[in-house]
Amino acid sequence: MSKNFKTIPISLKEANEFVTLNHSHNRKVQGHKFSIGVEYLGKLVGVAICGRPISATLDDKKTLELLRSCVQTNAPKNTNSYLYGRCWRIADALGYQRMITYTLIEEKSAACKAIGMKIVGQTKDNTNAWLNKQKQDGIVRQNQAIYKKPKYRWEKGYLI
Numbered sequence: 001m002s003k004n005f006k007t008i009p010i011s012l013k014e015a016n017e018f019v020t021l022n023h024s025h026n027r028k029v030q031g032h033k034f035s036i037g038v039e040y041l042g043k044l045v046g047v048a049i050c051g052r053p054i055s056a057t058l059d060d061k062k063t064l065e066l067l068r069s070c071v072q073t074n075a076p077k078n079t080n081s082y083l084y085g086r087c088w089r090i091a092d093a094l095g096y097q098r099m100i101t102y103t104l105i106e107e108k109s110a111a112c113k114a115i116g117m118k119i120v121g122q123t124k125d126n127t128n129a130w131l132n133k134q135k136q137d138g139i140v141r142q143n144q145a146i147y148k149k150p151k152y153r154w155e156k157g158y159l160i
Contacts, residue, residue: 009037010036010044102123122151
């Protein structure tokens with residue numbers, strides 16, 4: 001089936017619009033390094049947005065974070081895995097040594113497993129830290145209910 005998939009470059013605006021319409025629990029992102037779409041039989045069925053790691057401790061200029069992966073509910077099987085694999089290939093071609101992403105603990109995470117990612121950590125609710133930091137530095141941060149849910153951090157790369 002993946003032979004019917006076609007990777008296309010898309011703008012952050014286009015990717016964010018797709019996420020807004022189709023993502024089950026996340027909103028658009030502020031910035032990115034690159035975004036891609038996947039077409040199936042000429043129709044856009046999924047997008048991925050990659051950027052700098054959100055965590056400053058992981059932002060070593062060698063690590064890329066898959067910030068959003070979003071596919072339509074009626075997208076063909078393996079669309080998400082296809083996007084993950086393409087993101088890793090692009091990251092590798094650009095010289096990144098590691099790609100990370102986060103999934104909710106209750107998610108199956110089949111796409112992470114399909115491309116050989118490994119669980120390397122688990123998040124905790126840090127919304128209070130964000131709110132305190134916001135008060136200190138005056139930067140307005142978008143708070144989402146999803147931030148309170150525990151997630152796994154996945155990695156793929158040459159450093160793990």
